[in-house]
């Protein structure tokens with residue numbers, strides 16, 4: 001067996017013996033509920049996560065935020081030059097009190113609870129990846145920077161610039177977001193995502209007495225919608241979905257205003273400008289109607305670049321050493337990996353624990369996957 005093969009075996013077996021410790025820490029993190037909008041709860045979890053990193057000898061900084069939860073940055077020095085950035089988030093989509101209906105529990109070989117899969121298990125895997133390097137007496141060549149933000153589920157407004165700055169100084173980015181499917185497929189591509197808002201202004205009138213003096217904003221919005229539908233191009237991975245509409249005040253009033261939210265997704269960065277131009281060039285169809293288009297692509301796509309493919313190949317080889325075959329996939333949703341990939345930094349996503357049911361009452365991770373996935377992360381930290 002190759003040297004890396006032996007190393008992967010020893011990482012996995014050391015971790016396998018501490019599986020119940022991994023589950024216990026996951027339980028502690030899950031019980032610290034952390035909805036994206038509740039700063040005190042997020043700050044509490046951030047302090048808890050920071051404390052774990054301090055016990056592992058990392059230099060840790062809490063990046064204080066005014067309204068959002070604080071972010072955590074932990075750094076482990078390397079023996080030589082270079083840097084690997086590991087990304088993940090501490091926030092979840094679940095409101096406070098969800099634990100009462102959805103307690104953290106182990107059953108059927110799975111750990112259930114809000115945020116287990118997306119992605120508190122990822123926080124645990126990173127900590128144990130560092131632990132196992134210590135247990136087997138290995139030190140990373142490169143400096144390791146772990147960045148855990150508190151607002152990933154709500155667009156990463158307060159963390160995006162910080163993440164991009166860390167990424168610019170890194171050779172590679174590993175994202176511990178959930179993988180896909182029972183085999184834990186890694187994500188080598190993600191769509192770029194954004195939202196557009198279409199605001200139509202018409203003129204109110206009595207729908208029965210003098211409709212001709214009105215300008216029907218809902219009709220205008222419907223006509224614009226048929227244009228928006230034509231922007232879909234499944235072959236190129238472009239989707240444009242009108243997802244929310246509102247308008248009008250009463251059934252006998254020609255509506256003065258109407259509004260739509262439009263979900264935008266692209267697979268290729270090159271399509272961003274084209275799509276945004278098409279949106280901006282929408283013009284009113286009904287005489288006298290006014291049209292305003294806001295927004296656009298917020299997260300650029302994570303494209304499957306040669307650097308991404310190389311990282312995936314490395315992960316695949318490390319897992320092969322453990323006798324596990326691991327595949328890649330393309331995700332329709334975005335993550336913070338989209339930001340780092342768009343800067344040209346090779347980014348491998350979906351390195352979290354195997355599981356299912358993100359953002360739902362069925363959310364869980366497969367307990368037996370925890371040691372293996374932590375070994376994969378540790379292996380990448382040593383060899384990238």
Ligand SMILES: [Zn+2]
Pocket residue numbers: 089118119152177178
């Ligand atoms: Zn996530």
